Amino acid sequence: MNRALPDVQLRVPTDEDAFAWHRIFADPEVMEFHGGRAAELSVYEELTARQRRHDAEYGFCLWTMVDSEGDVLGFTGAQPWPHAWGPTGQIEIGWRLGRAHWGKGYVTAAARTTLERVRAAGVDHVVAMVNARNERSIAVTRRLGMELAERFTLPASDQEGHRYRLAL
């Protein structure tokens, strides 16, 4: 791929970003692999507050993506795997973008920056946990050069999940 990646800034999520995430993710297409419907504002208040703690502790988190106009596009970044099942103790990279911003390379750009920052923080590998039907997300893992490390059953849905891995 020789196209220039778009300009995207990454910031630690602010209190206000909880409202922005809630607004732009309230879309069945965005939530297709996250329960299928919009999440409550309180979910994003908790999620953004948790990311501020991760930034303070590890120097990385799921960052708010902002375009050159200052508009919030979504989030991309890294965090300790947050569930009791799966790759406990490992660092996952993740992404979610408002529907209007798909197809422009924003997440690939933000994920490349994420990998540089996480590598600089001393992390030796990252994982990405993706629903096997989530072709757009799998395409991101491919653009980042991640390898399929495991197929498993997602506990919430009984659907197939993929664990992708990248050594840094």
Ligand SMILES: CC(C)(COP(=O)(O)OP(=O)(O)OC[C@H]1O[C@@H](n2cnc3c(N)ncnc32)[C@H](O)[C@@H]1OP(=O)(O)O)[C@@H](O)C(=O)NCCC(=O)NCCS
């Ligand atoms: C998964 C998700 C983030 C992917 O978004 P995306 O816009 O397809 O991903 P990228 O930012 O990497 O952009 C790639 C697209 O931009 C295009 N693009 C334009 N310029 C580009 C460039 N310089 N480099 C790479 N891609 C570029 C690509 O062709 C591709 O579009 P296409 O698939 O229509 O061909 C998005 O679909 C999403 O938010 N889904 C809902 C939430 C979700 O499922 N999250 C993941 C959970 S595991």
